[in-house]
Amino acid sequence: MAMCSTQLNSQFLSFFPAKPRFFVSIKATSASTPKDDDIPASIGFLGLGIMGTPMAQNLIKAGRDVTVWNRTKSKCEPLISLGAKYKSSPEEVAASCDVTFAMLADPESALDVACGKYGAAKGMSPGKGYVDVSTVDGETSKLICEQIRATGAHFLEAPVSGSKKPAEDGQLIFLTAGDEVLYEKVASLLDIMGKSRFYLGEVGNGAAMKLVVNMVMGSMMASFSEGLVLSEKVGLDPSVLVEVISQGAISAPMYALKGPSMVKSSYPTAFPLKHQQKDLRLALGLAESVSQPIPIAAATNELYKVAKSHGLSDQDFSAVIEALKVKLQQ
Ligand SMILES: NC(=O)C1=CN([C@@H]2O[C@H](COP(=O)(O)OP(=O)(O)OC[C@H]3O[C@@H](n4cnc5c(N)ncnc54)[C@H](OP(=O)(O)O)[C@@H]3O)[C@@H](O)[C@H]2O)C=CC1
Numbered sequence: 001m002a003m004c005s006t007q008l009n010s011q012f013l014s015f016f017p018a019k020p021r022f023f024v025s026i027k028a029t030s031a032s033t034p035k036d037d038d039i040p041a042s043i044g045f046l047g048l049g050i051m052g053t054p055m056a057q058n059l060i061k062a063g064r065d066v067t068v069w070n071r072t073k074s075k076c077e078p079l080i081s082l083g084a085k086y087k088s089s090p091e092e093v094a095a096s097c098d099v100t101f102a103m104l105a106d107p108e109s110a111l112d113v114a115c116g117k118y119g120a121a122k123g124m125s126p127g128k129g130y131v132d133v134s135t136v137d138g139e140t141s142k143l144i145c146e147q148i149r150a151t152g153a154h155f156l157e158a159p160v161s162g163s164k165k166p167a168e169d170g171q172l173i174f175l176t177a178g179d180e181v182l183y184e185k186v187a188s189l190l191d192i193m194g195k196s197r198f199y200l201g202e203v204g205n206g207a208a209m210k211l212v213v214n215m216v217m218g219s220m221m222a223s224f225s226e227g228l229v230l231s232e233k234v235g236l237d238p239s240v241l242v243e244v245i246s247q248g249a250i251s252a253p254m255y256a257l258k259g260p261s262m263v264k265s266s267y268p269t270a271f272p273l274k275h276q277q278k279d280l281r282l283a284l285g286l287a288e289s290v291s292q293p294i295p296i297a298a299a300t301n302e303l304y305k306v307a308k309s310h311g312l313s314d315q316d317f318s319a320v321i322e323a324l325k326v327k328l329q330q
């Protein structure tokens with residue numbers, strides 16, 4: 001059985017199972033804060049979408065030396081005006097920085113930005129580090145890791161739980177795995193962007209944890225959507241359903257946050273629906289790899305695919321409810 005040691009005074013929690021080794025640190029730790037000389041002096045940030053922009057912004061606001069790159073250059077401008085430097089390729093960013101973070105849309109873009117023609121790996125060398133915070137599958141993460149380590153640099157996968165607002169507020173949860181030396185080196189940077197960080201051992205474990213979490217989240221949202229549309233169909237007020245759920249055993253911050261706008265058919269994008277469907281697809285692949293049936297997630301994935309086919313890809317994932325409102329052709 002796993003042993004657990006808790007030091008609440010220093011807000012540091014450690015768990016020491018026989019295998020794999022993993023631990024969690026909660027922000028404002030003293031036990032795991034590295035010495036100043038170990039903290040990377042220059043930080044690269046690749047991918048400035050909904051998540052990457054506020055994450056990079058928090059690093060800049062904390063006084064860090066940040067260099068940015070994004071496929072669509074215009075998204076770099078707000079960060080440049082806050083003091084960020086700019087380079088015109090991932091390779092140049094990686095070559096000029098001690099540690100480079102990447103927050104890309106999906107496995108294809110994460111792989112291309114890391115390992116493509118002008119990819120970050122080309123600018124890597126011993127002593128540097130690459131931290132991929134995108135949500136991808138373990139296989140992609142391992143491919144990127146291989147290319148980065150081949151240059152002598154270190155690799156950490158570190159997908160995040162938490163959406164746009166937690167990213168803005170520096171309240172993300174990092175699910176890391178890979179080179180522990182790099183984990184220690186970037187700990188203080190993760191603490192600027194997040195409220196806690198888990199170190200989960202070998203590359204692939206962070207990706208797997210993230211996919212399992214988002215698989216549960218996608219199914220919860222689909223089930224909640226069914227409840228809202230069914231309550232309305234039988235003559236109940238869905239706003240009252242949101243309130244009833246908030247007071248009971250199945251209450252969840254997500255329902256309280258998204259419910260009121262879903263009732264008004266409003267879906268301001270925090271987590272794009274296309275990314276939720278990507279995560280369900282990747283979770284299905286993960287389950288397939290170990291022959292684990294996940295029938296709820298499989299059905300949920302179909303619902304998100306229907307939502308995408310109705311043009312809802314770039315809406316918030318809560319717009320999945322619209323897929324249940326579509327009238328069947330007579
Ligand atoms: N939004 C959320 O709540 C959360 C998202 N995530 C995950 O984080 C990642 C980023 O999410 P988010 O910021 O919301 O996504 P966005 O869609 O807002 O941003 C995606 C980023 O990837 C870049 N990109 C896409 N395709 C390519 C490509 N082929 N080559 C180079 N760059 C590319 C985009 O560049 P460009 O600007 O040029 O399009 C943009 O910088 C995803 O993996 C997502 O699943 C994780 C936690 C929460």
Ligand SMILES: O=CCCC(=O)O
Nearest residue numbers: 135161162163214271
């Ligand atoms: O990957 C997106 C996660 C969104 C969230 O955790 O709220």
